Amino acid sequence: MLELRDITAGYERKQPVVSGVSLTVGVGESVGLLGPSGCGKSTLARVAALLHRPEGGMVVMDGETVRAWRHRAPRELRTAFGVIFQQPRLSADPRLKLADLIAEPLRATGRRTEAAASVAQWAPAVGLTADLLARRPHEVSDGQLQRACLARALVLSPRWLICDEMTAMLDASTTAALVQAVEDYRARTGAGLLAVGHDRTLLERWCDRTVRWSELREATGQAGLPDPAR
Amino acid sequence: MNAQDTTAPLLSVRGLSVRFRMRGGGQVEAVSGASFDLAPGSCLALVGESGCGKSVLASALLGLLPGNAETAGTAHLAGRTPDEPAVELLTASEQQLARTIRGRRVGLVPQSPAAHLTPVRTVRAQLEETVRELTGRRGTRSALRAAAEAAAERAAFPLDHLDRYPHQLSGGLAQRAASALALVGDARLLLADEPTTGLDRDLVERTVDALRRHADDGRALLMITHDLAAAERIADRVAVMYAGRLVELADATDFFGARGPRHPYARGLLDALPDRGFTPIPGLPPELGALPAGCAFAARCDRATDRCTTLPALSGGVACHHPVGEPATAGALVKEPGRARTA
Numbered sequence: 001m002l003e004l005r006d007i008t009a010g011y012e013r014k015q016p017v018v019s020g021v022s023l024t025v026g027v028g029e030s031v032g033l034l035g036p037s038g039c040g041k042s043t044l045a046r047v048a049a050l051l052h053r054p055e056g057g058m059v060v061m062d063g064e065t066v067r068a069w070r071h072r073a074p075r076e077l078r079t080a081f082g083v084i085f086q087q088p089r090l091s092a093d094p095r096l097k098l099a100d101l102i103a104e105p106l107r108a109t110g111r112r113t114e115a116a117a118s119v120a121q122w123a124p125a126v127g128l129t130a131d132l133l134a135r136r137p138h139e140v141s142d143g144q145l146q147r148a149c150l151a152r153a154l155v156l157s158p159r160w161l162i163c164d165e166m167t168a169m170l171d172a173s174t175t176a177a178l179v180q181a182v183e184d185y186r187a188r189t190g191a192g193l194l195a196v197g198h199d200r201t202l203l204e205r206w207c208d209r210t211v212r213w214s215e216l217r218e219a220t221g222q223a224g225l226p227d228p229a230r
Numbered sequence: 231m232n233a234q235d236t237t238a239p240l241l242s243v244r245g246l247s248v249r250f251r252m253r254g255g256g257q258v259e260a261v262s263g264a265s266f267d268l269a270p271g272s273c274l275a276l277v278g279e280s281g282c283g284k285s286v287l288a289s290a291l292l293g294l295l296p297g298n299a300e301t302a303g304t305a306h307l308a309g310r311t312p313d314e315p316a317v318e319l320l321t322a323s324e325q326q327l328a329r330t331i332r333g334r335r336v337g338l339v340p341q342s343p344a345a346h347l348t349p350v351r352t353v354r355a356q357l358e359e360t361v362r363e364l365t366g367r368r369g370t371r372s373a374l375r376a377a378a379e380a381a382a383e384r385a386a387f388p389l390d391h392l393d394r395y396p397h398q399l400s401g402g403l404a405q406r407a408a409s410a411l412a413l414v415g416d417a418r419l420l421l422a423d424e425p426t427t428g429l430d431r432d433l434v435e436r437t438v439d440a441l442r443r444h445a446d447d448g449r450a451l452l453m454i455t456h457d458l459a460a461a462e463r464i465a466d467r468v469a470v471m472y473a474g475r476l477v478e479l480a481d482a483t484d485f486f487g488a489r490g491p492r493h494p495y496a497r498g499l500l501d502a503l504p505d506r507g508f509t510p511i512p513g514l515p516p517e518l519g520a521l522p523a524g525c526a527f528a529a530r531c532d533r534a535t536d537r538c539t540t541l542p543a544l545s546g547g548v549a550c551h552h553p554v555g556e557p558a559t560a561g562a563l564v565k566e567p568g569r570a571r572t573a
Contacts, residue, residue: 036430038400086428129514141281168428171279171456172502177510198430205504
């Protein structure tokens with residue numbers, strides 16, 4: 001179980017973007033978190049993926065309280081999460097061929113020797129063909145690059161997937177294909193999913209349960225923060 | 231082509247092709263033989279997967295292609311007044327494009343507005359500069375300030391955010407700032423290149439409705455998008471692009487309504503929507519540098535036969551040897567004159 005308890009987080013002192021929010025994702029459960037642009041849902045997703053240290057509150061993963069974030073987090077906690085971001089261009093090293101991009105987490109965790117076999121396994125699972133694997137990000141479309149980013153997120157077999165607007169840049173067909181790849185992985189491994197987005201139709205179709213950002217805040221009794229988008 | 235609009239088109243594109251010469255002698259056929267008309271007061275949505283050539287088409291119309299591009303065909307922008315003579319966009323000189331076309335007669339609402347805005351200057355500074363450049367309005371400081379604020383208001387950009395820098399804006403506000411800049415020159419033709427990417431549904435609808443209002447004010451709007459819901463909300467007509475070719479050109483109500491798309495690719499695209507089948511089209515689109523000789527969709531198509539090894543021409547609004555449903559009559563593509571749209 002992944003528990004976010006009373007999380008307060010932000011980027012500047014005394015200006016929290018997320019204030020006192022709690023959310024729980026059960027084992028193998030898929031939860032869609034719906035909210036408008038700029039509401040703080042991505043920040044919460046980053047906290048959950050151990051990529052952003054909250055100012056207050058707790059993250060508890062399978063009963064273990066998380067005490068460190070980012071590079072300070074112990075490897076076995078960090079690698080329990082696979083994260084897919086909204087913009088594949090901003091989350092892919094432009095110098096790497098797609099095959100190397102997918103294998104990057106293996107190299108970073110000292111499992112370089114498994115790279116070739118893993119790439120051969122994961123590329124077809126996300127619909128990438130062999131000729132694309134030899135290309136660099138500028139030589140493929142957004143959809144193809146996002147497929148590679150998904151394969152990269154799956155390559156260490158994470159127990160949790162955090163998808164932060166994974167399909168916001170993509171066309172309908174690529175969206176459906178990526179969601180299918182995520183669900184195939186979850187069906188096989190029982191991984192839990194937190195999918196953050198603004199597309200209600202998509203998240204309701206995709207996830208076991210969808211939660212609205214406004215409900216989260218009401219449930220935790222927090223006064224609304226000013227919404228910068230309104 | 232079809233008599234699609236009762237009013238004379240503002241933009242007439244015929245046989246537009248864009249090729250990129252690549253190092254090593256190869257070439258990428260980004261756009262092949264695109265033809266369409268766009269009348270004032272109407273909106274054409276150009277839809278297709280990422281990488282299918284949609285944005286290249288828009289860049290070609292603005293003369294913003296890189297140096298290794300070759301264009302063919304015509305793109306005729308009609309004149310309105312003696313000050314604004316008719317112009318052929320594909321052959322116009324850079325000087326003519328820069329001084330009389332871009333921003334003045336053709337406005338661009340860009341993809342990723344955050345990247346389009348100058349990061350080190352406030353929205354107000356950028357709007358004032360654009361007003362000064364495009365309208366030649368020198369005048370007093372306060373006149374410039376008022377004109378910039380009026381431009382911001384037209385795009386529903388909140389005035390109390392004008393002194394912010396682009397990184398301090400949410401995606402929706404950055405989009406409105408970019409729209410405000412595009413509207414300053416009062417261009418009659420607006421090209422919106424994926425204007426709703428990354429926005430939430432609420433903001434997509436507001437952005438799209440705002441664009442629709444600009445079309446209803448008598449502008450011609452070409453909206454390039456992969457967001458079919460946004461296209462349905464805004465468009466009078468839909469053009470579907472696949473692997474650089476227009477494969478279907480249809481009335482929006484037919485396309486999204488009971489009749490549905492006639493090209494198998496367009497059907498697959500609609501059926502991938504989460505409120506429909508949510509099933510992806512199998513396979514990946516072909517490389518634009520290595521297109522097959524026949525129909526580019528045949529490899530992914532369940533209706534493909536031997537005939538599909540020859541290239542289908544766009545006739546009756548669809549470029550397919552085995553389109554879904556009955557062949558369209560000529561009347562099926564005629565837009566009803568003055569059809570009021572409630573977006």
